[in-house]
Amino acid sequence: MTRRVVEHLGELLADAGFGRERHLALMEMPHGVPPAHAFAAFDRHEDARLATLISLFHDCRTVSRADAETALDPLAVNDLIEAGLVDSNASGLHARVRLSAIDGTLLTGDTPSERGNASFVTPLTPSGRTVAYTTVRRSVGAALDLGTGSGIQALLAARHAWRVVGVEINPHALARAELSRRMNGVHNVTWVEGDWFEPVDDQRFDLVVANPPVAISPDNTLLARDSTIGGEALSRLIVKQSAEHLAEGGFATVLCHWARRTGKPDNGPAEWVAGLGCDALVLTLSTRDPLDYALAEVAGPESPGSPSVTETVRRWLGHHRDMGVERISVGVVVMRRRSGGPSWVREFDMHGEPTAPAGDQLERMFAGGDFLATNSGAVQLGKLLGTAWHAPDGQRLDQALVYQDGGYGFGDAVIRHEHGVGLSARADWRVVPVIVDCDGRRPLGAVLREIAIPEGLDQPEFHTLCLTAVRDLIARGFLVPGPITDGAPPAAD
């Protein structure tokens, strides 16, 4: 009975547009999703139904029983009550689980009234989204979601993995993850209770995804936030163990926090990955001072402005001062196991959180990193010049020139994706013609020969400038090897 209700509710929500394009369109209206009665007044009954479902399950507001019955039809409200999904009182119906969605996958967590419980589960957090969007999405055999929470990373991996294991130390979170699984009708995920890698110690995976609680704080009160071992030690440990549990060629994505301390050398993820047998991308999302960091990390889960937040923030600031913390960075480490030959690591600063799945871009960055690491000197130069490079689809190149005193002053061009990982590349304006001429039809050497040398530079200077820019674009996945033949679709890389 319960099983059918949960799965039916999932289907009903999907059909109504919950977590899909229609939901996003309503969220983009002025002041957010309008109340259901506003849509009803304008005879927009489908939107009124979706607004009721959003109000009930996402915003966790009380909804009148009549509205709820209309929105949930043909599901019976009493069945939902029996299944523990909603509850009723004199003023109407309210949800007992909170729902969110990412890319069409429904996620369940706790309602805001449970906030403050040590085992509190948020259906979708900003860091959960970040990790999801920085995961490589190729078809694989076995995947592992470490610290699965609402089940988000496991359920997303289940779309492109044969089987998925979700590990979690918080049994309440596992119950939520199981509810999420059923709501999406997914069958290739198993949940295991345990402490990090302990339940899967002897196994290797083609994909490891971890969004662990790694805030650098003196606290140990919230399972979903506070690291049980001090400072960045947990980030470092999970990076190491993820690498050790990767099958050859497998990818891992791990969210990390790390601090810079007064008088101490920087010791961030680039150092941690040394000797792990993996190539790695370190993507820094933000670097903040302790005040900014504590306000963002504490006030989110604990509701801003409350006295307890003020007290917690003060305690964190005192701890950071005692530990000599100057700045704290948040980022993602993406690793790929490659045992033969020396490993490489590249660090990049993102501007803000990723806005769309960027697995393809990450794969291009690994391919670029491989190209730049495998050869050096004259051999690499030969390959660089002998390859026909081109831009993958969907990139934009922006250039803005400011007019002053009768002429345009030139500035850098910026290359990025409209949506995706918040990564961009800057290129000197004099290099732009070379970038634009890299169309996958001629090798770079030929492109360089045909371009006029800009005023004020001699040929070696210009070529050095171009090659530096091209190498940077390759490393960032903004230039990929061709060839492109006329009339044929662009070659997949």
Add this chain to the structure above:
Amino acid sequence: MSVVEQLGELLRGAGFGRERHSLLTQLPWGVPPPEVLAAAGRGEDARLANLAALFQCDQPVASASAAEAIRPLRLDLLVHAGLIEAVGTGVRSRVKVDSYEGLLVAGDPLRHIEGTDYVIALSPASAAVAGLTVRRPIATALDVGTGSGIQALLAARHAGRVVGVDVNAHALHCAGLSQKLNGMDNIRWVEGDWFEPVRGHRFDLIVVNPSVIITPDNEVLWRDSAVGGEALSHRLVRESADHLNEGGFATVLCHWATHGDTWEREPREWVSGLGCDALLLHLGSHEPLAYMMSNVVDSPNADATVGAERFSRWARYYKETGVEQIAWGVVVLRRRSERSNWVRSYHLGRGRDRRGGDQLERVFNGCDTLSADSGAEQFRRLLAGTWRLVDGHRLEQTLGSLGGTYAPSRTAMTQRPGMNLDAAVDPRVLPLLDVCDGERSLGKALSQTPPPAGLDRSDFHNLCLGTVRDLIAKGFLLDS
């Protein structure tokens, strides 16, 4: 010096409205409590945080902290002046103070939003109106529907004398506070209905930021217009024209229901025969539900059934009147009686930082140039003229990649800060524009620029002249 004036000096001295203040408001969740700032070793910001909590964020502050923050002023003086009141063990403000362009503006705290005479200190609409007002030195200015006094205060910086009119006596109280907070003395506040108190007077600048939201209601002064639909917008445009001195400018915020697929038909009708040149600047359009959502500020205290009742009443009104889209924008008039007048309409981009006074004047000059003559005569004059591009504008180019190739997807000139009026440019015209440096005539520049591949000379010249006209009309290309 009055208590209010002293408070204004104190707030400005503490950094209210300056960079330090905006850095604090940009922290996650807004200005943090002073004890948090102290723990972060930023005790020097604690005073500013207390002042922001009190005067900006509508939060109670412990009496001791408040007393410390407002020193050398005293709490009892502020209570006596009606600026703060006791609540529990602390105090809270009876006015909300916002800052805009270095000015302090006073309105009501959010907790008073239920009141029919509620005054907003600073709204997005007033920022748009302020950014689309011509700022040249003048003798007299008029602010109609002054509210917190924001447009009058801005005008008082470049006008000798300013009159601010409002029908809401409480608004005039707030506007008076605003004037004192900034230590200004050249504004006179007058109670009355629109232009009624200034009949027979003319001004060099008129700014009208009225309550013109199109609704069936007439209950809240700051929102609901007393005459139905766009009739008020039409009337205020006409009366602004009637009260302008020759050469004077007016900026009037308007809302109107649109019909068919054009937004400009109604305002074009309003401005005909007024003896003014007119720019119709479209800021946006919404279907009725989105329009309601963007204009109804729901009070935290309002219960859900009131909301439902209002939605169904407004929805019925829009259905009965057949409204499908509602547009809003700004009409800028300049009185010029001696010749036939021109009208131009532009859609403006979004953006918060709208400061378009200078560009507005360039647009008026450009439109004058283009309306002075036409046909072959204008053609000859354009070619004989020497034109130069305006300093500080940006040329923005975006290319998109597809099938391995980058292709231009947008090339446009922009001015920031400005009106957010951009000019799309065909990239093939750029070589010509590059030689528009104010030294050679357009005709000579054209003859020296070879046409691009695939375009013959006459097509190229037509393309160039079309672009040149557009850039003149948008204030990018100036007569030198």
